[in-house]
Amino acid sequence: MNTCARYALFFQYTGTLYRGAVKVPSDQLGKKGVQDHLEEAIRKLQPLNPVSLTVSSRTDTGVHALSNSAHFDLQRMNGKPPFAEDVLVQALNFHLRNELIRVTRAHRVSDDFHARFCALSRTYVYRLALGVPHITMLPLTEKKLCWNLVDRTLDVGAMRAAAALLVGKRDFSSFRAVNSDIRLKSGVKTLDVASVQPGSSFVHAHFHREMPFWELTFTSRSFLYKQVRRMAGALVAVGRGRLSLSELQELLEARDSLAYPQGLAAPAHGLFLTRVDYRDSDLQLPPCSSTGSPQGSLS
Structure with missing residues (x-):
């Protein structure tokens, strides 16, 4: 059984190098948005599902973030359990190492969590x-x-x-x-x-x-x-x-x-x-919603 897990992601970046926080349309040449680079990093984890990140706050070109947030779903191949939160952070930062973007923390959350609309x-x-x-x-x-x-x-x-x-x-x-x-x-x-x-x-x-x-x-x-x-x-x-x-x-x-x-x-x-602030309960996975044990490595 392949478990699809939703994560809340917190990340920072130096905005000078990017066309804002969200994805740049494919028909526009030049710099990418922070979302483009985050999604590329997630794809390198080889999920089964299409990668789609929802960013909470659409900062402009040149604006920086010490803590922006987003959510995404990730379903691993071959029935592997969801990533442990700390392993996910390390893996994404490994793939972002050439960018001025860093993931600071991740939380496994319920399927109805929304990074934009749940923000207080x-x-x-x-x-x-x-x-x-x-x-x-x-x-x-x-x-x-x-x-x-x-x-x-x-x-x-x-x-x-x-x-x-x-x-x-x-x-x-x-x-x-x-x-x-x-x-x-x-x-x-x-x-x-x-x-x-x-x-x-x-x-x-x-x-x-x-x-x-x-x-x-x-x-x-x-x-x-x-x-x-x-x-x-x-x-x-x-x-x-x-x-x-x-x-x-x-x-x-x-x-x-x-x-x-x-x-x-x-x-x-x-x-x-x-x-970007949320209720503590929004950043916790209810026990009844947990399926699959967190994976402690990338293997």
Whole structure:
């Protein structure tokens, strides 16, 4: 008997090298999406079933992830039992060794688990480096991993007041990308967290000059297309004195993506998806659903 097992997968990647998190259509040449590489790694495990990964969070080109998630089904050949979770992680990372993608953990889950719809919340962190007039002045370890601003200081008090305006159930249509293919859908989302806090960097204590880092954190069950980058850009504009609190409120109330000022959105390379949270019970296989003993090796 061949047992088909469903797994929840958590993985991280440096987004600079990929065309976003999800699969790139076969008719588009160039870089692949993170999903393309993950599915290739799964196919090398020689499953009986077609490989199809469902990614929870569709990050854009250039956006990074410390913890994105997905689910997939895997049926092994010759009646072999499902992979043990740690063995699956090691096997996938072996096949991903030439990519800046790493699987961090796997969970055997029930057949009705869905990585996207079961997610309770998603957290994004946007990283800022101050006093850096050009990207070439960043430490190599920070290249393409933060937004370098020429400003040496920002009005953090105003930014925190602006962040407070965004928290709660709001219509964020003004913060949705103009070219979004879902513009006709509701723009109402509930933003649970919007915070402005000092950040950190390994080189901060070792670099030859002062370079303050700040982090903008946003948590919600889901976000509109490019909503986080647009919110981050608006908070930075407030911190720079280029957007007032009343103007931000007016922008929010406009509920129109065309009202968002051109050139204000934060660039992709400073954004990290840091968490996708689920109920603990969703990441556990009910005893009655377990068929087949986990396999402790690839043999």
